[in-house]
Amino acid sequence: MKKIAVVGSGVMGRGIAYVSALSGFNVHVNDIHSEALDKAKDYIQKELNKSTDRGFIQQKDAEQAMHQMTFSTDVKECVQDADLVIEAALEKMDVKVKVFKELDELCPESTILATNTSTMSPTEIGAQTSRPDKVIAMHFFNPVHKMKLIELIKGLDTSEQTVQTVKEVGEQLNKETVEVNEFPGFVTSRMNCLIGNEAMNLLMEGVASARDIDKAMKLGLNHPMGPLELADLVGLDTRLRNMEYLHQTLGEKYRPCPLLSKYVKAGKLGRKTGSGFYQYE
Numbered sequence: 001m002k003k004i005a006v007v008g009s010g011v012m013g014r015g016i017a018y019v020s021a022l023s024g025f026n027v028h029v030n031d032i033h034s035e036a037l038d039k040a041k042d043y044i045q046k047e048l049n050k051s052t053d054r055g056f057i058q059q060k061d062a063e064q065a066m067h068q069m070t071f072s073t074d075v076k077e078c079v080q081d082a083d084l085v086i087e088a089a090l091e092k093m094d095v096k097v098k099v100f101k102e103l104d105e106l107c108p109e110s111t112i113l114a115t116n117t118s119t120m121s122p123t124e125i126g127a128q129t130s131r132p133d134k135v136i137a138m139h140f141f142n143p144v145h146k147m148k149l150i151e152l153i154k155g156l157d158t159s160e161q162t163v164q165t166v167k168e169v170g171e172q173l174n175k176e177t178v179e180v181n182e183f184p185g186f187v188t189s190r191m192n193c194l195i196g197n198e199a200m201n202l203l204m205e206g207v208a209s210a211r212d213i214d215k216a217m218k219l220g221l222n223h224p225m226g227p228l229e230l231a232d233l234v235g236l237d238t239r240l241r242n243m244e245y246l247h248q249t250l251g252e253k254y255r256p257c258p259l260l261s262k263y264v265k266a267g268k269l270g271r272k273t274g275s276g277f278y279q280y281e
């Protein structure tokens with residue numbers, strides 16, 4: 001494994017690209033929007049500068065990482081010689097299906113196709129390709145360079161060899177992995193979405209302020225981040241899509257809080273738009 005292509009350069013794609021390049025992979029980053037690629041490149045450069053300034057990495061490693069990355073809206077150019085493609089596009093099944101059909105046509109037969117979905121079925125995604133044995137979910141966490149885990153979810157036909165190969169990639173990225181059997185929301189999103197949704201219900205019902213709900217969870221229950229600040233970090237549009245999928249597949253317990261839908265309608269998507277449950281510079 002030498003070449004990784006990342007499809008979708010938003011919050012997660014840019015982080016996966018950053019960590020992969022720093023770990024020595026050649027990384028081709030693709031997005032349908034050139035502005036998203038420009039933002040991703042800018043974000044990665046800033047993160048590399050921060051890490052260099054703080055002495056976490058050396059200047060020459062930062063330069064090498066940047067040198068190992070390309071950014072293009074041409075998906076063929078990005079994926080045609082990739083050993084592994086990691087898709088981090090929108091959390092919508094029709095988008096993922098379209099992307100995977102295209103990847104299946106453009107990539108060499110040996111290429112492993114991974115999705116960074118938070119909730120969805122790698123079996124359903126893999127079934128759209130001629131290589132369901134080489135399709136797997138690699139669920140990274142946000143921010144990718146700080147979070148230690150990758151949750152690996154096997155589809156019905158995912159081969160053991162594919163699991164082993166992506167585990168080794170995980171080790172090269174200096175991450176821990178857990179293997180999870182396929183079920184909507186896996187382990188982490190199923191739990192986390194429910195906690196976040198309940199925090200939003202508490203806020204909507206006027207039980208406490210956003211700041212006090214988060215403070216209570218951090219100081220009383222030892223969560224490193226409050227559920228509302230975490231939702232702002234994830235992106236409220238992405239969180240709403242996660243909830244809608246879980247509601248559809250797991251039932252009533254996962255009905256998205258109306259306040260979440262209202263924020264998304266208002267374009268208040270959290271950190272990425274500067275406003276969500278909190279305001280950002």
Ligand code: NAD
Binds near residue numbers: 009032087089141242
């Ligand atoms: P995002 O909205 O920040 O970025 C998505 C990017 O995908 C955008 O730049 C968009 O232009 C691009 N895109 C859309 N369609 C595309 C296509 N057909 N080809 C190429 N690029 C395309 O979303 P995100 O938060 O990075 O989430 C991406 C995926 O990662 C989702 O499946 C999400 O559930 C999952 N995820 C998100 C988080 C999180 O904290 N945000 C954590 C874990 C997993």
